Amino acid sequence: MLFFLGLQIYQIKNRVCSLISLQKTFQFKYAWRSYQRRFLEGFDIHFKDLHLHVVAPPGSGKTVLGLEMMRRVDQKTIVFAPTLTIRNQWEERMFECYVDKETCDIPLSRNMKQPAHITFSTYQSLHAFFKNEMEGDGEKLVAFFAKAGIKNIVLDEAHHLKNEWWKPLFALKALPDCSLIALTATPPYDSSQREIKKYFELCGPIDVEIGVPELVKEGNLCPHQDYIHFSEPDNAQMEYIEAFRKKVDAFVQQLLVDTSFKAFVLEHPFYAQTDTVLETIYEQPDVYAAILIYLNAAKTDILPGKVALLGIETEIIAIPPLTYSWLEVLLQSVLVIDRESFSKHEKLLKSIENTLRKIGAFDKQQLRLEGNKELYTSLTQSPNKLKSIQEIITFEARQLKNKLRAVVLADYIRKEFLESIAEEDLPTINKLGVVPIFHYLRASLAPDPERWQAANRQEKLAVLTGTLVIVHDRLRAHIASEIPEDYYTLSPLGDTDFLILKPKEKGKSHIVSVITALFTKGHIEILIGTTSLLGEGWDAPAINTLVLASYVGSFVMSNQMRGRAIRIYPKHPDKIASVWHLACIDPTVADGGEDVKKLYNRFDAFCGVSLQGPSYVENGPDRFGLPKNDFNTNRLNENMFSIAKQREQIKVRWDQAIASGTILVRELKLNFNETIKEKDTTRYKTQKVYFRKVIEFIVIEVLLLVICVLLYIVLLSNVLPREVALLFLVVALGVFIGYFPKMYKALLLFLRYGQVDRALYKIGEALLHAMYEKRLITTPFSKVTLDVQKIDHTEVTCFISGATVKEEVLFVNSLEEIVQSIDNPRYMIKEFEGLQKTFGFPKYYGVPSIFSEHKKDATLFLRHWMRYKGKASLLYTRSKEGRKKLLKARFHYLNTEGGFKTKTAAIWK
Incomplete structure (x- = not known):
């Protein structure tokens, strides 16, 4: 009432x-x-x-x-x-x-x-x-x-x-x-x-x-730079990882020779009754492909009709090799998703499941051959990250001296390590958290005249969390003068010079304010806290060094934590901030492992200035110029510290990058996934296929052929001694034969992809005009510019400028739907261009979702496609025949050597 x-x-x-x-x-x-x-x-x-x-x-x-x-x-x-x-x-x-x-x-x-x-x-x-x-x-x-x-x-x-x-x-x-x-x-x-x-x-x-560049340009954010400190697993972790890898490898090798499992796969309805279960295969094409890939790896003859279903019509395209990911697709299907369908084989499947559980590759109905949860956790929580933090703080303290205002953020407190720990016992700490970090820094910041020139950096160390506050005894008087006695209790931390300050409920917010003020004034220079308390909403613009020791946080939390450090500080208008990220490399895999991949993904959440080379602002990890393979931890860290020493250069790089553009643009980055290793460097570059590369090889081959003909004439005319002429001829023929595979491969790649930048521009034209006709873009056409750029001979990017942000994002996302590998579009475009048809290279492109709801929209898009790209046909994938074409298209991309990899990015232009 x-x-x-x-x-x-x-x-x-x-x-x-x-x-x-x-x-x-x-x-x-x-x-x-x-x-x-x-x-x-x-x-x-x-x-x-x-x-x-x-x-x-x-x-x-x-x-x-x-x-x-x-x-x-x-x-x-x-x-x-x-x-x-x-x-x-x-x-x-x-x-x-x-x-x-x-x-x-x-x-x-x-x-x-x-x-x-x-x-x-x-x-x-x-x-x-x-x-x-x-x-x-x-x-x-x-x-x-x-x-x-x-x-x-x-x-x-x-x-x-x-x-x-x-x-x-x-x-x-x-x-x-x-x-x-x-x-x-x-x-x-x-x-x-x-x-x-x-x-x-x-x-x-x-x-x-x-965008961040606009805020830096306006002076609302300070110049800043991200750095990464790499570490490797400790001995115990390495033993665990290597043992896991060996067990998985042994399991895979055993499965390849297991006659019972081979027989089971051959009896699988997808293989044994293909024609009668086509609709189901079209719904699960990855499982069908995984069956053929396994049988091929197990040296089992595959019936030609089974392979033809995938669209393999020439000898040029072969069944890809068996990888962990393909085997996971197959085993996940038979062990979990469709297990009830194979009840008569339960004994075999249970045996495989038990083996996988024993080696730790199967848990909670999820198969993980690349690495289980424990393996990933061991990397993200690696104790060696504690040493990374120690090295970073020591480095920054030497550089900034009494101007240092460093914050280290972790996910957990780890109070179980609260008791006093001697320096020699630090290796016994096996978890990452606030208290372990405190002990490591307490040891490294102890009085040392050689390192700190008689200054006791240890006094400037403190901990601030919602339930635990640790300060040096030197701050006792400051605490007493700022915080009422009934707001907290003080107790000594073992035999150290530190005090544990326990806030009472009514004093929590007041204590946070006081500790923050002591940090701002420099009574505290290194503050360790939790992401939950200091990651968002906490304001301390004096921070000039941030170490992110968090591994739980999402993109969102990473950006919020980073935002604590990059704010301007009016009292120090020349503030330049360093943000340090941690990654533990898994040396048993080429790409560095899950912790490195997770960190790289995090960088998609924010923009920053490039680390070296030309100055530009972009999101993602590319601006670091880091290797995709072959990680050398010591060399990478030395390079990071060398760059971080040049703190004043950060502002210079921001000024240069900002001056080169006016607005943050969303673009599509496209490259080839075939890589070549350059001489005298560990950096891998993406190999681009240009028409000039084909011409270069053809010219070389023609010249070599001419030389061979001339040498053959010389050999017949006896102008030179026969032995000398024959030697030159053999050498020339050898070089000719040696270059021929390179020319052939470059020619095939060119025929398959054409000139990528020109083709991408044509696709962009078709999409842009189709979007205008459907009124998905309403900005006057005269104000919108379509641009395709080549970057450092490694990438091609495509974007539009002059439109609204909503229109630019819609364009880039739709363009990515077109050129990325085929997944499950409602409509596809199939095209042939010249000799590509002769060589059996059909091109499949997904029709973007904004044109896929109705056939009239898909037809509208096809019309613009044919206007700018050439002859093509429209395929509806929801019919029986369409599903068959879709399966072929998906497998075509699986087999594409040097195929496209796409990524949307934000870059200041």
């Missing part, structure tokens, strides 16, 4: 609120930054569909932009934030930048049960309200907020959304005539495809992306 009485009161307030105009009441007190002004100038265009999705890094003023958008929408608004701290920041920024607190007459609320003209709340509160008061009923929730007059929803830090929060938020999207504004620093690109899809369904496509 009280609830509905309250609702009536708020309905009366709504009528009062309808007279309020934020456009008149709100007035921004300061000058807009250039990138903010540029965004606001296009606000009306972006907001046509009542959706606005803004991506901007920490420090860009997202909250202020959100308030300005609220002012321009000028409707009753509710703002959702992930934490109470961030919720409160909205109100603080509003009073700081728009309206005086004393004179503000705008009805405000922090309680969604009593919404005002502006309501600040949290996602947790919405979920609780939906679950309890609304009884989990979406229609009730919509009815409540509709009666409350909510016409605008703001989702702050939208990347934080958890599974249980989706339902009420999607329900709110049904509010009539309601607009939605989503603000985030990092879309959750490393989540599952399902989660990413839900995120973009809720927030809409990205309308505006504010």
Whole structure:
């Protein structure tokens, strides 16, 4: 009864609120930054569909932009934030930048049960309200907020959304005539495809992306550089990894000669009854391919008809070799997915399963031959990363001396190691965490006149977490003068000079503030903390060195943690920040292993300046110029430290890179996956196929042929001694024969791919004009430029400029759908070009999803394709014949030597 009485009161307030105009009441007190002004100038265009999705890094003023958008929408608004701290920041920024607190007459609320003209709340509160008061009923929730007059929803830090929060938020999207504004620093690109899809369904496509270069250019972020310190597993880890690899190799070799398993595979319906289960094969083409790949590796004769189904019609394309990933596809299918279908073979399958479990390659219904969870965890938590942190802090302390303000962030505290540990016992620590890092740094920062010139760096070390604070005894007086006695307790940490400060509940936030102030002033120079406390929301702009010892964090958390260090510090306008990342190399695999791959993937979340060579700003790991194979830990670390010494050069590189561009552009990067090793370097470059390469080899061969003919004439005319002429002829013929395979291979690759840059430009033209005809791009055509560039003879990139961010992203994503390996498109394009047909190289391209919903759209796209690319045909893959073509197309890409690898990137141009 009280609830509905309250609702009536708020309905009366709504009528009062309808007279309020934020456009008149709100007035921004300061000058807009250039990138903010540029965004606001296009606000009306972006907001046509009542959706606005803004991506901007920490420090860009997202909250202020959100308030300005609220002012321009000028409707009753509710703002959702992930934490109470961030919720409160909205109100603080509003009073700081728009309206005086004393004179503000705008009805405000922090309680969604009593919404005002502006309501600040949290996602947790919405979920609780939906679950309890609304009884989990979406229609009730919509009815409540509709009666409350909510016409605008703001989702702050939208990347934080958890599974249980989706339902009420999607329900709110049904509010009539309601607009939605989503603000985030990092879309959750490393989540599952399902989660990413839900995120973009809720927030809409990205309308505006504010890039780090713009913030550095404006002076809102400081110049900064990312570095990586590599380590290798310790002896115990190496023994475990090598033992695991040997067991897996032995298992694979045994499976290849296991007559029972061979017989089982030959009886598999996909092989034995292919024609009758074609529809199922088309749904699981990878399993069918894996069967043939296994049988081929097991030296079993495969019937020609089985291979023909995959589209292998010439001798040029062969069945690829058996790899762990292919064997995983086969075994995952028979051991887990379709196991019930093979009940009569249960004894054999159970035996294989037991073997896999014993070697640690099968757990929780998941097969992992490349490496199990324990192996990956052993790398991410490698104790040798503690030595990496020790080396980094020692290096930075020597460089910055008393200007050092370093923060080390870890995922866990590890209180089990809290007791005092002698330096000689440090190797017994086998886990990464706050306390282990503290002990390692305490030992390396101990008084040492030779290293620290009589200064005791150990005194400047501290720990700050939500439940554990450690400070040096020297800070006892500072603590006592700043924090009330009943807020904490102090106790000595063993026989060290450090104290354990235990905060009481009421003193937690105050203690964080005091420790942060001591760090800012330099009483503390090295602060170790947890990502949960210091990773987001914590503000200490004095940081100039950050070590990320976190391995749990996602793209989102990585970006937030990094954002702590790259903020400007007004008291030191010349601040330059170093951000150190850690990776443990698995020396048993060529690409460095899972920890290296995970770190490389993290770099997709943010932009930075190139480490060496030409200065440019780009996201991803390419800007580091690191090897793809053949990691040499010592050489890599020496190079990193050598570059990091030149701290002042970081600002120079940023200035050079920023001067070379004006805007952050989304582009598609395309290269070949065939690599060649250059002389005198461990760097592997991607081999590009140019027409001039073919011409070069042909010219060499023709010259050699002419020389051979001339030498043969000389041999017959007796101008030179017969033995000498014969020797020269043999040498010339040998060189001719030696160059012939290179010419043949280059010719085949050229015929297969054509001139990549020119072909990519034509594809881009076809896509761009098709998007214009379908009105997916509405920016005037005269303002949009299509560009294809070659980069350092290693890559080709394609992008459009002059369009909106939403249009540029849609173009790049659609272009990637076209040129990447065939997965499961609704429509495909099949084309032949000249001699490619003669050599049996059909080209398959996926029709992008924006043209795949209806045949008329796919036909529209084909028309533009034929206009710019040449003769082609459209294939519908949802029919029986289409599925067959799709299977051939997918296997065609599996067999493509030097095939395309694609990647979308953000680069300052």
